[in-house]
Each structure stands twice: as C-alpha cells, then as structure tokens.
Amino acid sequence: MRLQTKERFIGFLLVLPAFLVLIFLYVYPLIRAIWTSFLKDNHLTWANYGKVFEIYSRDVLYSVVMTTGVVLVVLVLSILLASYLRFKEWRFLDLMYRLPLFIPFLIVGHAMRIFLAPHGTLNNLLTRILRVEELPGFSRSWIGLLWTFVWVMTPYAALIVLGAFRALDSSYIEAARNLGASKAKVVFTVIMPMCKPSIMVAAILTFVRTISSLTIPVMIGPNTPNMITVDMMFRINFFNDWGVANALGVVSYLIVVVLAVYYLRFMATERGGIKG
Amino acid sequence: MAVLQAQGLYKSYGQVKALDDVNIEIEDSELLAVIGPSGSGKTTLLRSIAGFVQLDSGKIFIKSKDITDLPPEKRNVAMFFQNYALWPHMTVFENVAYGLKIRRYDKKAIREKVEWALDFLDIKSLAERKPNQLSGGQQQRVALARAIVVQPDVLLLDEPLSNLDAKIRMRIRFELKALQKKLQIATLYVTHDQEEALSIADRIAVMHNGKVLQIGTPQQVYKEPVNLFVADFIGVNSIVRIKPLDKDIVKVGNLEFQPQQGVLHLVIRAEEARVLPAKEHVTLKEGDLKLEGIIMGKLYLGSKHRYEIKIHGIEEILFINSEEAFKINEQIQIIIPKDSFFVYWQ
Amino acid sequence: MKFSILRMTLKVVFIIFMLLVMIGPLVGIVIWSFARVWYWPSPLPQEFTLRYWIEVFKQGRVLNSLVLSVTIALLTVAFSTLLAIPAAYGFARYRLPFERILLLLFLMPQAFPQLPVFINLASIFGRMGLRGNIWGIVLAHTMASLVFSLWIITATFKSIPVELEQVAQNLGASRFKVFWTITFPIAIPGIIAGAIYVFLWSMGEFTAAFFIGAPFIQTAPVLMYTSSMGYNLQIASVIAIILIIPSLIFMILIERFLKAEYIASLGG
Numbered sequence: 001m002r003l004q005t006k007e008r009f010i011g012f013l014l015v016l017p018a019f020l021v022l023i024f025l026y027v028y029p030l031i032r033a034i035w036t037s038f039l040k041d042n043h044l045t046w047a048n049y050g051k052v053f054e055i056y057s058r059d060v061l062y063s064v065v066m067t068t069g070v071v072l073v074v075l076v077l078s079i080l081l082a083s084y085l086r087f088k089e090w091r092f093l094d095l096m097y098r099l100p101l102f103i104p105f106l107i108v109g110h111a112m113r114i115f116l117a118p119h120g121t122l123n124n125l126l127t128r129i130l131r132v133e134e135l136p137g138f139s140r141s142w143i144g145l146l147w148t149f150v151w152v153m154t155p156y157a158a159l160i161v162l163g164a165f166r167a168l169d170s171s172y173i174e175a176a177r178n179l180g181a182s183k184a185k186v187v188f189t190v191i192m193p194m195c196k197p198s199i200m201v202a203a204i205l206t207f208v209r210t211i212s213s214l215t216i217p218v219m220i221g222p223n224t225p226n227m228i229t230v231d232m233m234f235r236i237n238f239f240n241d242w243g244v245a246n247a248l249g250v251v252s253y254l255i256v257v258v259l260a261v262y263y264l265r266f267m268a269t270e271r272g273g274i275k276g
Numbered sequence: 277m278a279v280l281q282a283q284g285l286y287k288s289y290g291q292v293k294a295l296d297d298v299n300i301e302i303e304d305s306e307l308l309a310v311i312g313p314s315g316s317g318k319t320t321l322l323r324s325i326a327g328f329v330q331l332d333s334g335k336i337f338i339k340s341k342d343i344t345d346l347p348p349e350k351r352n353v354a355m356f357f358q359n360y361a362l363w364p365h366m367t368v369f370e371n372v373a374y375g376l377k378i379r380r381y382d383k384k385a386i387r388e389k390v391e392w393a394l395d396f397l398d399i400k401s402l403a404e405r406k407p408n409q410l411s412g413g414q415q416q417r418v419a420l421a422r423a424i425v426v427q428p429d430v431l432l433l434d435e436p437l438s439n440l441d442a443k444i445r446m447r448i449r450f451e452l453k454a455l456q457k458k459l460q461i462a463t464l465y466v467t468h469d470q471e472e473a474l475s476i477a478d479r480i481a482v483m484h485n486g487k488v489l490q491i492g493t494p495q496q497v498y499k500e501p502v503n504l505f506v507a508d509f510i511g512v513n514s515i516v517r518i519k520p521l522d523k524d525i526v527k528v529g530n531l532e533f534q535p536q537q538g539v540l541h542l543v544i545r546a547e548e549a550r551v552l553p554a555k556e557h558v559t560l561k562e563g564d565l566k567l568e569g570i571i572m573g574k575l576y577l578g579s580k581h582r583y584e585i586k587i588h589g590i591e592e593i594l595f596i597n598s599e600e601a602f603k604i605n606e607q608i609q610i611i612i613p614k615d616s617f618f619v620y621w622q
Numbered sequence: 623m624k625f626s627i628l629r630m631t632l633k634v635v636f637i638i639f640m641l642l643v644m645i646g647p648l649v650g651i652v653i654w655s656f657a658r659v660w661y662w663p664s665p666l667p668q669e670f671t672l673r674y675w676i677e678v679f680k681q682g683r684v685l686n687s688l689v690l691s692v693t694i695a696l697l698t699v700a701f702s703t704l705l706a707i708p709a710a711y712g713f714a715r716y717r718l719p720f721e722r723i724l725l726l727l728f729l730m731p732q733a734f735p736q737l738p739v740f741i742n743l744a745s746i747f748g749r750m751g752l753r754g755n756i757w758g759i760v761l762a763h764t765m766a767s768l769v770f771s772l773w774i775i776t777a778t779f780k781s782i783p784v785e786l787e788q789v790a791q792n793l794g795a796s797r798f799k800v801f802w803t804i805t806f807p808i809a810i811p812g813i814i815a816g817a818i819y820v821f822l823w824s825m826g827e828f829t830a831a832f833f834i835g836a837p838f839i840q841t842a843p844v845l846m847y848t849s850s851m852g853y854n855l856q857i858a859s860v861i862a863i864i865l866i867i868p869s870l871i872f873m874i875l876i877e878r879f880l881k882a883e884y885i886a887s888l889g890g
Contacts, residue, residue, distance in 0.1 A: 004717075007716060007717065008716065008717060008718065008719055010716060011712045011715075011716025011717065011718045012712070012718060012719060013712075014708040014709060014711055014712030014716065015708070015709045015712040015713065015718060015724060017705050017708065017709070018705040018706060018708075018709035018728070018768055018772065019709070019724065019727075021705060021764065021765055021768065022727055022728065022731070022765060022768065025743060025761055025762065025764075025765035026727075026730065026731050026739060026765055027727075028746070029738075029739045029740075029742035029743045029746060030738070030739055030742070032742045032745075032746065033738045033739065033741075033742045036742070092637065092640075093640070096640050096641075096644045097644075098873070099644050099645075100644075101873060102822060102869035102870070102872060102873050103826075103866055103869055104825070104826025104827070104828070104843065104865060104869075105826075105828070106826065106828040106843050106846065106847060107826065107843075107846070107862040107865055107866060108647070109850075110651065110846060110847075110850045110858050110859070110862050111647035111648060111650060111651050111862060112647055113850065114647070114650040114651055114654055114855060114859070115646055115647040115650045120650065121646060121647070121649065121650035121653070122642075122646060124665055125642070125646075125665075128665065151643075151647075208733060208734070208735075211735065212734070212735030212736060212737065214737050214828070214829050215828050215829065215847075219847075219850065219851075229735070229737050232737055232738070232741065233737075236741055236833075242741075242745065245741060246738060246741075246742070249735065249737060249738025249741070250738070252735045252737075252738065253734060253735060253738065256733075256734050256735060257734075260733075
C-alpha cells in the first residue's frame with residue numbers, strides 16, 4: 001500500500017510541470033474569460049450577455065447552422081470516400097483527399113480567396129469553358145465559407161472514418177456479401193452501424209474545429225452575418241470591448257460543452273459505461 | 277540449503293486470490309516447475325519473486341536474506357520473459373552485456389563473460405545482429421544468455437517454450453534440462469504444460485486458485501496425486517462420476533467402495549488402461565480395476581484408435597486410446613492397473 | 623463495351639474535377655506569386671516577375687517574419703517536447719490520481735475554442751510585458767501544442783512493451799537508468815514525429831501570434847494575413863507557398879506511417 005502511494009506520487013511529479021503550464025496558461029485565462037464576461041465598468045452584470053443577445057443572436061444562430069451544415073456535408077463526403085476506398089485501392093484519390101491535411105487554415109483561407117473570388121482562378125476557367133462574360137464569386141458569401149470549411153475538414157473526418165472502416169474485420173463484410181447484400185447495402189447495414197463511434201468522433205471533431213476557427217471566416221466569410229469568432233476579433237480590435245468579446249467566447253464554449261456532454265452520454269450508452 | 281524460500285505468500289486482486297498461503301523452497305541447482313491452469317496464480321508467484329508484484333503478506337528469502345521489500349533491480353534474480361523482451365535497438369552482444377554494464381564490470385570482463393554466454397548457448401555467430409534478424413529459437417537463446425550471464429541466484433523462467441512450435445519445443449526441452457544441470461542455477465519454471473513439467477523438472481508444484489496443492493517429484497505427483505484436481509490435471513485422463521444409489525456400497529466394475537460424502541470421481545489414466553475383447557480371459561492382480569462396456573464410437577489417430585466406451589451399469593462414457601481395432605457395438609473389457617486409477621469423493 | 627466507355631469517361635471527368643477542386647486553389651497562389659500585372663479577364667498575368675520571391679531572401683519584412691516564425695516554432699518544439707516527455711511517461715506507465723480529469727484537461731486546449739483563451743492570455747501578457755514579445759507567443763504555442771506532443775509521445779511509450787523495461791530492471795537497472803537506456807532510445811522516432819508536427823503547427827498558427835504578437839511582432843502567418851487583407855496578393859502568396867512546402871514534404875515523408883488504420887485509434 002505504501003509503495004503504491006509512492007508510485008502515484010512519482011507519476012504525479014512527472015506530469016506536474018506540464019500540468020502547471022496548463023493551469024497558468026489555459027485554465028487561468030479561461031476563468032478570466034468567464035469573469036470578464038460578467039464585468040462592465042467594474043460591475044458584475046449580465047449587460048454583456050444582453051448585448052450579445054441584442055446584436056449577435058443572428059450571428060450565433062448563423063454559426064451553429066453553418067457549422068451543422070459543414071458537419072453534414074463533411075460526413076456524407078467522408079463516408080462516400082471511405083466506403084469507396086474500403087473496397088478499392090485508388091492511389092490518386094487516396095492522395096488527393098489527404099492533400100489539405102497539413103496546410104494551415106490561414107493559408108487555405110488565402111488560397112480560397114484567390115480561387116473563389118469573382119475574378120478568381122475558378123471563374124477565370126469557368127467563364128472560358130461556359131463562354132460567359134461574368135460569374136458571381138463565392139468568396140465573401142456563405143457558399144465560399146461552406147466550400148472552404150468542407151475542403152479543409154473532410155480529410156480529417158475521412159481519415160478517421162476510413163481508419164475505422166479498414167480496421168473492421170473483412171469477415172463481417174464477406175459474410176454479408178455472401179448472403180447476397182450489395183456493396184451499398186453492406187455499407188449501410190453492416191459497416192456504418194459497426195463504426196458508429198468513429199463516425200461520431202469525426203462529426204464532433206469537425207464541429208469543434210469549424211465553430212472555433214477564426215482564420216477561415218475572417219478571410220473568406222461574408223461581412224455580415226458571420227461566425228462568432230470574427231465578431232470576437234472585431235469587438236476587440238475595433239471597440240476594445242473585452243466584456244462582450246468574452247461573453248461571445250463563453251457562448252461558443254457553451255455550445256461545445258453541450259456537444260461534449262451529449263457525446264459522453266452517447267459513448268456511455270455505446271460502451272455500457274464511461275471508460276478511459 | 278534452500279536458495280529460495282517463499283513463506284506464506286498472499287496476494288489478492290479484488291475478490292480474486294492470486295496467491296493464497298503459498299510456501300515453496302528451491303534447493304541449490306534444483307529445477308522446480310510450477311504448473312497450473314491459467315489464473316492459478318503461478319505467474320503471480322514468479323513475478324512476486326522478481327519483485328514486480330507487491331505482496332499483501334508473506335516473506336521471500338534468497339540465500340537466507342530477506343528480499344521481500346527490495347525493488348526488482350536490487351534482487352539478484354534473472355527473469356526470462358515469455359515473449360523474450362529483447363531490446364530492438366541493441367545488438368545481441370549489447371543485449372547480453374546490459375546486465376554486466378549495470379553491474380559496472382570493466383570492458384574486458386564484459387567481453388569475456390558475454391562471449392562465454394554466447395558460446396555456451398551456441399549463438400556466438402549472431403553477436404552483431406539485431407533481434408529482428410533472428411528466428412524465434414535464436415531469440416530465445418539470446419534472452420536466456422542475457423539472463424544467465426549475470427550469474428543470478430535464481431533463474432525465473434516464464435513459459436519459456438510457449439512461443440516455439442511443437443517440433444522445436446521437444447528438442448529444446450532436452451537442451452534446457454542439460455543446460456540447467458550444467459549451470460547449476462536454482463530455477464523456477466512456470467508452465468501450463470504438465471507434460472513439459474513432468475519431463476524437465478526435479479520437483480513439481482501444482483497450483484490452483486492461488487493455492488499450492490501438491491509439491492513433489494514428477495513420479496510422486498503422477499503416481500500419488502493428493503486430490504482430484506491434481507489427478508485430473510496431470511496426465512491424459514478420463515473421469516467417471518458416480519452418485520451412490522444405496523447407502524451400503526458402491527460397486528465399480530470388480531471393485532467395491534464404502535460410500536462417503538458427495539459423488540465418487542474415478543480418474544483413469546487413459547494411457548495406462550488396456551482395452552480387450554469381452555470374452556478374453558485375464559488374470560487380475562490385487563487391486564486392479566476391470567470394467568465392462570460397449571464401444572459407442574471410434575476415432576482413428578494414426579498409430580491407435582480413440583474409443584468412446586459406455587460402461588455397463590454406470591451409464592457413463594469413457595474415452596480410452598488403444599492400438600487394437602474394435603468394431604462399434606462390440607462388447608469389451610477395460611483393465612486398469614492399480615496405480616493408474618484414483619478414487620475421490622467430492 | 624459501351625458500359626466501359628461510359629465508365630472511363632466518368633472516371634476522367636471525376637479526375638479532372640478532383641484536380642480542379644483540390645489542386646486549383648494551390649495553383650492560383652503559385653501563379654499570383656509570380657504576377658506583376660494581372661487584369662481580368664486574362665487567363666494568366668500580363669507580366670511576370672520574380673521580385674516578390676527575391677524579397678524572401680533579401681533583408682526585409684518577409685525574411686524577418688520567416689526567421690521569427692522559425693525561431694518561435696523551434697522554441698515551442700523544445701518546450702513542448704521537454705514538458706511532454708515526462709508527462710507522457712507518467713500517463714503511459716503510472717497510475718495517476720484523477721487520471722481521467724487530467725487527460726481531459728490536457729485535451730481541452732485543442733478540443734474547445736481557442737480564441738477566448740488566446741485573447742485573455744494576450745491581455746494577461748499585456749500586463750506582464752509579454753505582449754508584443756516572442757516569448758509570449760512561445761508560451762501560448764507551448765500550451766496549445768502540448769496536447770499534440772503529449773498524445774503522440776504517450777502513444778509511443780504505450781506501444782513499447784512493459785517487459786522491455788522490466789527485463790532491464792530485473793537485471794539491476796534503476797527506473798531512471800531504464801528510461802535512459804531502454805525506453806527513450808526506442809521512443810526517439812515517435813518523439814521526432816511529435817516534434818515535427820508541433821513545428822509545423824506553430825509555423826502556421828495565426829490566432830495567438832496575431833493577438834499576443836501585436837503590435838510589434840509579425841510572424842509569417844500574421845504578415846500573410848495583413849498582406850492578403852490589404853490586397854497585396856503577391857507577398858501573401860509567396861509566404862503561403864513557403865509555409866505549405868514543409869507541410870507537403872512532411873506529408874510525403876510520413877505517407878508510410880499515416881495509415882488510416884493508425885489514425886483510427888483516435889476513434890477508440
């Protein structure tokens with residue numbers, strides 16, 4: 001018993017430096033964010049949240065709807081990709097879908113601005129092919145924002161989904177095929193239900209990364225309405241208003257927390273209890 | 277003089293008792309095999325001697341010195357791991373030299389000792405290779421060389437042959453025994469394979485549910501098992517269970533038993549029983565058991581057949597191997613010598 | 623036969639579509655990085671120039687920002703890895719008090735929106751004199767990248783069988799000695815992989831660098847952002863390409879390791 005306590009103590013000492021860094025550089029600023037969100041002119045108040053509700057409720061809704069849309073599109077694409085690559089090797093596709101994996105979001109934002117602008121690379125090509133004078137640009141619109149989010153988020157999601165699909169023992173699939181199920185039927189009735197936890201992880205990861213991204217909406221999103229991250233940035237840069245900025249931050253946190261709780265409960269029922 | 281003494285070892289994991297009052301001793305240059313089914317506590321015993329398991333109570337002595345509270349690195353016992361655990365980033369030479377380096381031998385001494393050990397195990401030519409370039413048998417030798425080169429007080433072998441295929445295993449058994457005798461290191465040998473233990477050990481300890489049920493020479497354990505579990509675990513057996521009907525006497529074949537509490541279990545060493553046609557006349561020795569029955573089914577096993585036999589009056593099925601050929605439904609008799617069957621009430 | 627011709631056509635159309643969608647945006651910035659004059663609706667710039675590429679190698683704000691980014695990334699890698707190695711060993715080999723809560727805490731900086739934390743960190747650093755200072759950015763990057771290092775290195779330690787350590791201990795080596803002679807050497811490839819990932823992440827990170835670096839420090843991504851927003855598309859494109867290249871090299875390098883099966887452990 002004495003030795004076990006000593007073991008735990010050594011383990012704790014090993015983790016301690018990293019733990020302290022997180023406490024000072026993560027937990028403390030986070031608490032401060034929550035605290036500041038209730039401060040206005042040095043008084044505790046709900047005023048900042050009132051302002052969020054008043055000015056930004058449309059943007060909050062826009063963020064949630066946009067993010068949900070991104071998640072849905074990304075999931076459909078990932079499952080299509082993963083199903084195809086599970087049955088068939090195609091190096092071209094395998095390489096193509098992973099291309100955006102390590103490209104920083106900011107650069108993607110810049111590249112898409114050039115690509116999707118009214119006079120951008122895409123329209124340059126399309127006007128020639130379609131023989132028309134002008135085409136509308138997608139940058140600075142919800143389509144461009146959705147397009148860019150899907151472009152960067154799909155590889156991660158597809159990698160997770162494909163990983164789960166490939167890890168699934170072939171005998172499950174062969175058994176279903178042997179009984180006469182088509183490939184599409186196998187995907188829907190065998191593979192997807194068995195890989196539900198991984199698909200869930202892919203969805204959550206996509207949701208969180210999308211709703212917390214600043215660089216992509218700031219580079220390519222419409223001026224208004226836009227994602228709450230952009231509002232936070234403007235609140236600080238143009239108004240030096242930390243109260244409302246932090247209130248917006250807390251709102252974005254709450255959205256993710258709701259999702260996290262839902263996820264944990266899903267996992268708990270999936271596994272019959274929360275396990276490490 | 278015992279090299280290793282373990283006294284009253286207890287260890288439990290929650291409700292499960294892994295070690296329950298275990299007492300063993302290993303004499304100088306003796307090989308003690310600990311056998312038992314998985315979960316019997318034999319590996320826990322070995323790991324507690326190596327220091328990787330914290331005991332609830334009990335004492336372990338090596339050469340009369342109490343090592344119970346010493347950390348693993350301070351006990352001079354060398355453990356051989358089931359999966360060999362060779363370090364992939366070191367050559368064979370470096371693997372074997374590791375323990376000597378820790379003990380701060382000088383370079384020359386290290387070289388001499390490592391070469392001796394590699395030579396001893398006949399793997400000198402592999403010294404500069406990395407473990408992933410070796411076959412399973414070669415890896416096993418390197419792991420053994422690494423364990424013996426530090427001249428441990430006790431050698432702990434954890435299922436050393438389980439990762440080898442059946443043919444090599446047979447050959448290595450002989451080599452391992454010869455090697456241990458040449459080195460004269462007190463050795464604790466853990467295995468689940470009773471045949472391996474019988475052939476290699478000086479003494480055998482049979483474990484079940486954390487308890488040592490019997491310790492003795494292979495002959496003692498095979499010929500005089502102390503209880504039903506030991507009798508059944510050792511050898512190839514067939515068991516008949518008989519519930520006494522009347523209170524007087526239980527009749528099994530030609531023998532009669534006084535009824536006791538529980539059910540009568542008859543353990544028959546299937547290799548020792550002889551199957552004969554029912555009509556053939558045999559003279560029984562005092563205490564031999566004769567059963568009569570009918571062949572229900574048979575399997576061809578190459579040099580012999582395995583018969584499924586229904587015993588008259590008992591309605592139980594016995595499985596017995598015989599070289600002779602019988603037909604299905606043929607009436608037969610089974611003769612079992614008196615030291616090849618055991619009766620327990622349980 | 624007819625069926626297979628249809629199939630071929632479909633396949634070719636799909637390949638062209640994929641190339642356009644995936645490579646197109648990257649081609650756009652490559653062309654822009656060489657453009658001197660480019661008016662709509664010309665398919666290519668009217669005049670090309672190497673001027674903006676030369677700026678990368680000349681003393682000036684582009685080179686400065688790149689040097690700064692590399693410096694910050696290297697310092698971040700050093701801190702992040704040094705903090706993560708002992709912690710990862712703790713997670714991999716010891717039973718820790720409140721282990722699940724600790725793990726959750728380490729995961730949070732990447733699993734929850736970072737912006738609120740970064741802006742408050744900026745204001746805290748502001749009062750400590752760390753705003754507009756590279757150390758402020760290094761600290762923020764270390765905190766946020768800790769989870770990557772920790773995750774990759776913990777997985778590496780866990781993949782090393784405990785028996786390899788126990789044998790060494792059994793042969794007389796202390797815990798510390800075991801770590802240095804057995805665990806650490808075997809784990810080096812994983813530690814390097816983690817370090818490269820953190821380096822790339824730090825090189826491309828914008829949010830923390832923007833808020834904490836302001837107003838004096840301009841890392842490469844921040845300079846890229848201001849250039850792009852100011853319609854200085856050539857400078858922005860040059861920096862973008864320079865920042866992409868190491869990522870692409872890394873992706874090709876780890877092509878062998880980045881099997882989907884490996885990532886699947888994320889889902890478990």
